[in-house]
Amino acid sequence: MRLKYYLIICLFCCIGLLAQGKTFTVVLDPGHGGKDPGAVGKSSYEKNIVLSVAQKVGNKLTETYGKDIKVIYTRNSDVFVELEKRARIANDAHADIFVSIHTDAVDKSSVYGASTFTMGMSKESANLEVAKRENSVMLLEDNFQERYAGFDPSSVESYIIFELMQDINMENSISLAKNIQNGFIDRKRHSRGVRQAPYWVLHRTSMPAVLVELGFISNPEEERYMKSSKGQDELSESIYQAICKYKRACDNKSSGMQSLAQDDKKKTEKPQNELQQALRYKVQILVSKSELKTQDKQFKNLKNISFYFDKGLYKYTSGEFLSEQEAQAYRKSIKNSFPDAFVVAIKDGRRISLEEARKIQ
Numbered sequence: 499m500r501l502k503y504y505l506i507i508c509l510f511c512c513i514g515l516l517a518q519g520k521t522f523t524v525v526l527d528p529g530h531g532g533k534d535p536g537a538v539g540k541s542s543y544e545k546n547i548v549l550s551v552a553q554k555v556g557n558k559l560t561e562t563y564g565k566d567i568k569v570i571y572t573r574n575s576d577v578f579v580e581l582e583k584r585a586r587i588a589n590d591a592h593a594d595i596f597v598s599i600h601t602d603a604v605d606k607s608s609v610y611g612a613s614t615f616t617m618g619m620s621k622e623s624a625n626l627e628v629a630k631r632e633n634s635v636m637l638l639e640d641n642f643q644e645r646y647a648g649f650d651p652s653s654v655e656s657y658i659i660f661e662l663m664q665d666i667n668m669e670n671s672i673s674l675a676k677n678i679q680n681g682f683i684d685r686k687r688h689s690r691g692v693r694q695a696p697y698w699v700l701h702r703t704s705m706p707a708v709l710v711e712l713g714f715i716s717n718p719e720e721e722r723y724m725k726s727s728k729g730q731d732e733l734s735e736s737i738y739q740a741i742c743k744y745k746r747a748c749d750n751k752s753s754g755m756q757s758l759a760q761d762d763k764k765k766t767e768k769p770q771n772e773l774q775q776a777l778r779y780k781v782q783i784l785v786s787k788s789e790l791k792t793q794d795k796q797f798k799n800l801k802n803i804s805f806y807f808d809k810g811l812y813k814y815t816s817g818e819f820l821s822e823q824e825a826q827a828y829r830k831s832i833k834n835s836f837p838d839a840f841v842v843a844i845k846d847g848r849r850i851s852l853e854e855a856r857k858i859q
């Protein structure tokens with residue numbers, strides 16, 4: 499199944515980045531390693547090709563961005579790393595993107611081309627087969643039954659747990675995947691497109707995540723290409739450029755998203771410094787996966803609608819107060835329409851706990 503491409507570059511990551519003021523973090527995940535060679539070609543192992551390409555991507559990113567980027571590898575040598583740990587590394591680092599790198603293989607040596615996968619339940623059985631093979635590394639792990647809660651990577655039934663959810667990171671993942679595939683096309687590679695498949699490692703990462711299949715190690719010509727330094731330079735250049743483009747989109751958009759309350763003219767007239775540093779209390783009324791218009795009917799009769807961005811969601815607030823007491827009073831006044839509303843403290847565009855806020859005050 500070919501995905502319907504989402505043409506909108508989602509701004510989730512950008513606002514998140516801005517709010518947190520943190521370095522852009524990329525997790526590069528060369529598949530397999532150590533006792534797990536991955537797919538085996540005539541004269542090479544998947545694990546070696548993907549490590550080399552990942553390192554080239556990482557080096558290019560660090561050379562370009564220096565301290566403005568943090569590159570983390572799930573493995574940086576020929577060692578076995580469990581899938582669960584790969585996802586954990588990315589989640590613990592609060593990475594902005596996760597890029598898993600693999601090579602494909604099928605019985606037919608004539609099949610060739612590069613694909614980039616995002617997480618999702620594919621209706622195309624071939625994609626499921628690829629995912630099953632990549633997931634089957636779990637079987638090499640000690641106590642895998644316990645670790646993966648009985649998930650059997652070779653059983654189709656097990657994939658029911660991967661039911662396609664409304665993934666808040668999906669649009670960003672697709673945007674990144676498209677950048678990568680376009681890079682391959684620019685370098686005259688055959689593109690098999692952006693696809694979806696239920697990869698465990700993508701399922702467990704909580705940020706935009708893609709899995710790149712560089713090409714088919716089972717195709718002699720592609721194996722030669724992927725093994726060669728020219729091939730690896732081109733492949734890594736495509737991924738590197740795609741990440742740069744993605745990062746640029748975030749950087750560019752972020753300045754435009756700085757204002758929390760787009761319809762609050764008074765507030766935007768205040769000096770930016772004061773805005774960012776001031777501690778304010780607001781009443782959180784609802785959360786949304788996508789950005790809502792401030793004139794949305796849900797906000798009728800509410801004052802000072804604004805949002806902050808947290809864990810992939812737009813969190814909408816109403817009111818803006820200097821003290822917690824005032825905010826609590828306001829919360830009570832809108833209780834009938836928003837029984838679940840609660841007071842939040844916002845400092846430097848970011849939510850802090852009420853306890854923290856009380857200390858500051």
Ligand SMILES: [Zn+2]
Binds near residue numbers: 530536544599632
């Ligand atoms: Zn693989």
